[in-house]
Amino acid sequence: MRLSSALAQRVALALVIGGTGACSGTPPLPSPLAAAPVERGSGCATSTVRIDFDFEEASASRCVIRGERSFAILIGPEHAPPINPSPWYAFRYRASGSADISVELDYLGAAHRYAPKLTAGGTVAPLSASVAADGMSATLSLPAGEGIVSGQELFGNDRYDALLDRLAALPAAERRTLGASLDGRLLSAVHIGDTKAPRLVVLIGRAHPPEITGALAMDAFLRALADEIAAGRVDTAATQFLILPLLNPDGVARGHWRANRGGVDLNRDWGNFSQPETRAVKNWLDRLPAGVRPVAMVDFHSTQHSLFYVQGADETTPAEEAFLAAWLGGKEKALPGYPFTIERRNANPGSGTSKNWFHATYGIPAYTYEAGDEADRAGIDAAAGKLARAFLSALPRPARVGGPASATGN
Numbered sequence: 168m169r170l171s172s173a174l175a176q177r178v179a180l181a182l183v184i185g186g187t188g189a190c191s192g193t194p195p196l197p198s199p200l201a202a203a204p205v206e207r208g209s210g211c212a213t214s215t216v217r218i219d220f221d222f223e224e225a226s227a228s229r230c231v232i233r234g235e236r237s238f239a240i241l242i243g244p245e246h247a248p249p250i251n252p253s254p255w256y257a258f259r260y261r262a263s264g265s266a267d268i269s270v271e272l273d274y275l276g277a278a279h280r281y282a283p284k285l286t287a288g289g290t291v292a293p294l295s296a297s298v299a300a301d302g303m304s305a306t307l308s309l310p311a312g313e314g315i316v317s318g319q320e321l322f323g324n325d326r327y328d329a330l331l332d333r334l335a336a337l338p339a340a341e342r343r344t345l346g347a348s349l350d351g352r353l354l355s356a357v358h359i360g361d362t363k364a365p366r367l368v369v370l371i372g373r374a375h376p377p378e379i380t381g382a383l384a385m386d387a388f389l390r391a392l393a394d395e396i397a398a399g400r401v402d403t404a405a406t407q408f409l410i411l412p413l414l415n416p417d418g419v420a421r422g423h424w425r426a427n428r429g430g431v432d433l434n435r436d437w438g439n440f441s442q443p444e445t446r447a448v449k450n451w452l453d454r455l456p457a458g459v460r461p462v463a464m465v466d467f468h469s470t471q472h473s474l475f476y477v478q479g480a481d482e483t484t485p486a487e488e489a490f491l492a493a494w495l496g497g498k499e500k501a502l503p504g505y506p507f508t509i510e511r512r513n514a515n516p517g518s519g520t521s522k523n524w525f526h527a528t529y530g531i532p533a534y535t536y537e538a539g540d541e542a543d544r545a546g547i548d549a550a551a552g553k554l555a556r557a558f559l560s561a562l563p564r565p566a567r568v569g570g571p572a573s574a575t576g577n
């Protein structure tokens with residue numbers, strides 16, 4: 168098709184110029200988990216303003232000077248379309264003087280999705296944007312001074328490290344490295360509970376880099392889970408947890424829209440296991456002791472509105488339906504600041520989502536927890552805490568002593 172091929176060319180051009188353009192910025196900041204250099208976006212500077220892409224999660228965009236205090240930023244995906252239309256941008260600016268500066272976000276391959284946020288002085292505030300009628304650009308006015316402008320608040324490797332350390336400090340918990348990404352970043356997980364506990368809960372997050380609200384929901388969910396475990400309200404001799412909150416560390420570090428370093432959507436790779444990130448989880452599951460089997464899986468994401476993708480009505484068992492009713496039933500409008508819907512989706516064979524693979528492989532409830540892009544942050548946080556406690560209560564009861572769980576159907 169003529170239009171899409173022109174678009175692909177435009178994007179390819181942007182990727183090329185973005186990747187090879189002279190970098191006017193300072194060298195990339197070191198990241199404790201970074202093992203390979205990241206091609207950063209191409210910054211630009213006038214005598215009073217500079218724009219850089221010199222930090223983790225910065226987008227691989229290109230800055231264009233239009234005037235002393237006027238700029239355009241070309242925002243392209245990490246590979247040519249088709250790609251999920253979630254154009255991520257994140258850049259740093261420093262502007263002396265007192266007048267505002269103007270920045271036009273020019274999207275290549277998708278329309279404006281994320282309302283801009285300004286991180287400055289330790290706080291994050293929404294910015295208003297004037298979005299073009301066709302959605303392909305948006306113009307921002309930034310105050311003099313300095314800050315980071317991004318599609319969502321940043322949530323990077325350092326914050327994951329701190330989260331994993333907090334979890335690993337729990338009784339019967341430890342950090343595990345499941346593998347390494349293509350860039351050589353560690354796939355860091357926490358395992359909690361007795362390794363012979365018959366029931367395994369798998370919690371996964373951040374397959375998709377821009378999906379920050381899903382990361383915020385998972386963070387709050389895990390804090391509540393940690394509180395329950397610390398208070399002794401979870402029997403970790405009966406239930407163990409594998410928690411991998413950052414499935415795609417390369418995509419996050421590189422400011423991708425969707426894919427990992429291999430250019431693959433990791434939530435379409437379950438079953439193929441062509442990528443080290445998904446393969447690492449599969450390998451870990453394959454080595455589970457006899458008598459241990461997954462009983463539930465939740466994968467945290469973001470989309471336009473808060474929802475849960477769950478199994479279709481004609482592919483679940485009464486036990487799975489009972490779990491769904493106990494966990495989410497009746498809560499759709501009951502959590503202040505966090506209305507959501509429950510979306511039943513039959514497994515599409517070969518779809519490669521974690522939801523469908525875990526359900527098909529283990530016959531367990533396997534859900535996608537999608538937090539809305541612009542969902543109220545306090546609402547996300549409070550709801551995730553309540554949903555974590557409800558999740559623990561809804562898990563199927565442990566088998567009686569002497570009544571071991573059945574072997575996996577893997």
Ligand SMILES: [Zn+2]
Nearest residue numbers: 375378468469
């Ligand atoms: Zn997603």
